[in-house]
Amino acid sequence: MYLNVIIAGFGGQGVLLIGNLLAYAAMQEGQNVTYMPSYGVEMRGGTVNCTVVISSEQIGSPVVGRPLSAIIMNQPSLERFEPRIMPGGLLLLNTSLVDPKLASRPDIEVISIPMNKLAEGNGDPKLANMVALGAYVEKTKVVSLKSIIAAFPHVLAERYHSLIPTNVEALQLGSRYMKDYGGK
Amino acid sequence: MGKGRIEEKGLDLVKGNEALAMGAIDAGCRLYFGYPITPQNDIPEYLSKHLPLLGGEFIQAESEIASINMVLGAAATGTRAMTSSSGPGISLMQEGISYMAGSELPGVIVNISRSGPGLGGIAPSQGDYFQATRGGGHGDYRVLVLAPSSVQEMYDLTIKAFELADKYRNPVMILGDAIVGQMKEPLVRRTPEVREPPKEWALRGAKGREKNVLKSLYLGEGELTQHVWKLHQKYERMKEDVLYEAINLQDARLVVVAFGSVGRVARTAIEMVQKEGYPTGLIRPITLFPFPEEVIWETSKRVRDFLVIELNTGQMVEDVKLSVAEGTRVHFYGKPPGSMLTPEEVAEVILSNMK
Incomplete structure (x- = not known):
């Protein structure tokens, strides 16, 4: 098993x-994993991204x-990363902030998800992630949702633990949306 | 690495810089002196929190020059001590490192390098290879240099660094970059036995014994010559601690040499070209001094093409050229510090040197 993902958006x-969370969950499932944040002189409102690699080797x-x-959460990230995706690759696009027509690659699978809108409907637009x-x-089944949920207390600082239930709700919402989407 | 070391404390997803700090603690280091600089600040951050809880001392010095001299002073008492910094700060420390080498004092100096020259930038860089392996300070001396390429190695090699520093009574440098410093990977942290040799030379009070003298000034007739020859013999002995990782050397038509984070990028590139039917090997030096010249020499008797890949415009390539057998073609591909190498790019370079 080998999968890598670039996750990008606004700071x-x-x-x-x-x-x-993804890296921690994969580690707990016994996979090898690397997590690499973008590193540079970052500023508020700028773009940020990270690369996660998950492998059985x-x-x-x-x-x-x-x-x-x-996973592309804003337009500058789409412009930067869409051309780099491997042919046959997967793009999850946040259509709350990016016009899906801007995704131009015919040789990749583009899945449009109004991430902010869905999160807002669930009570907190901040949980689009x-x-x-x-x-x-x-979509990828690279780890189980259960493992992600189990990762929260390890990844989040203790002062944020009270927020875990609402985060889990938004997570499950995304999962259900994809299940329904898959049927379309 | 880490064989024979006891029960595992379990797995955690840890940042490279933090793993290094954990390694220092598990090696029995209780004294840290340093001055902040990106991209290594996670090291002092972690140690400032944990050393005081362990009865140790964390001091943010007024400068890098002060930091290294505090390490020198602590080392003189036989205590395991360290400092960490990045390019510009390491430059400031060179005088102190030279004095430590001259006085035969152990100590660990970490360089999570920036891209220079001057203030440069904070992006990944291997531009400090010469500074690390060629001494950097004045005089005829060497420091051992270790180049980790994973979070686990950041931890394991830090423990190793303290052991080697004591073994040779010599400064040891760990040379990393923003990739190995900032990335996260699973870390297995062990409960180490702190293997510290007796330090009869240390300054701990001379009651009931002859006084110890630690110095680097030798003015007597022939004294310095004798001292430097003795140091030289020590640097020669260090070859028994050469470390490297070798992959696919048996059937390789071309061997890539790359260290640290670039060694990992090269590893993936090699897997890519292997799949296309181009047998390629990898030698990843883990000690940059002593340099793994023997494995390179032996391999070059069979493999005629070597490709050195660095995140600089050509530094380690000189050591490879000095190591290979006559007639070996040593190719080089590098990018200035501050840019990035991807496996896809390296795979293309390998193929272009093979076809």
Whole structure:
């Protein structure tokens, strides 16, 4: 088993958090894993991304030039990463913030998800990242949703533990959306 | 690595810089002196929290020059001590490192390098290879240099660094970059036996014994010559601690040499070209000094093409050229510090050197 994903968006959308959750869950399932945050002189409102590699074999590069999959939460990230996705790869696109017509690759699978809108309907638009992660895990089955839920207390600082239930709700919402979407 | 080391404390997803700090603690290091600089601040952050709880001492010094001299002073008492910094800070420390080498004092110096020259930037870089392996400071001396390429190695090699520093009474440098410092991977942390040799030379009070003298100034007739020859013999002995990782050397038509984070990128690139039917090997030096010249020499008697890949414009390639057998073609592909190498790019370079 080998899968890699680039998760990208604005600073503050929580892309690093869902990268951490995914990596932690995969580790707990016995996989090899690397998590690499984008690193540079970052600023508020700027773009941020991370790369997660999950493999049953030893992982060489934590850096990925052409990802097999991507979760794109804003437009600048689509412009930057869509051309790099491997042919036949997967793109989960946040259509609350990006016009789906801007995704131009015919040779990849693009799944449109109104991540912010769904999260807002659930009571907190800030949890768009959890909707994305729930959908991604449902689509790829790279880890179980249960493992993601179990990862929260390890990944989140203790002062945020009271927020775990609402995060889990948004996660499950994303997962259900993908299940229904798959039927379309 | 880490064989024979006791029960596992379990697995955690840990940042490279934090793993290094954990390694220092598990090696019995209780004294840290340093001055902040990106991209290594997670190291002092972790140690500032944990060392005081263990009865140790964390000091944010007024400068890197002060930091290294505090390490020198602590080492003189026979206590395991360390500092960490990045490129510009390591430059400031060179005088102190030279004095430590001259006085034969152990100590661990960590360089999670930036891209220079000057202030440069904070992106991944291997531009400090020369500085690390060629001494950096004045005088005829060497430091042992370890180059981790994973979070687990950040931990294991830090423990190793303290052991080697004591074994040779010499400074040991750990050379990393923002990739191995900032990435997270599962870490197995063990309960180490702290293997510290007796330090009869240490300054701990001379009551009831001859006084110990630790110095690097030798003015007597022939004294310095004798001292430097002695140091030289020590650097020669260090070859018994050469470490490297070798992959696919048996059937390789071309061997890639790359260290640290780039060694990992190269590993994936090699897997890619192997799949296309191009047998390629990898030598990843783990000790940069002593350099794994023997395995390179032996391999080059069979494999005529070597490809050195670095995140600089050509530094380690000089050591590879010095190591290979006559007639070996040593190719080089590098990018200036601050840019990034991907496996896809490296795979293309390998193929272009093979076809």
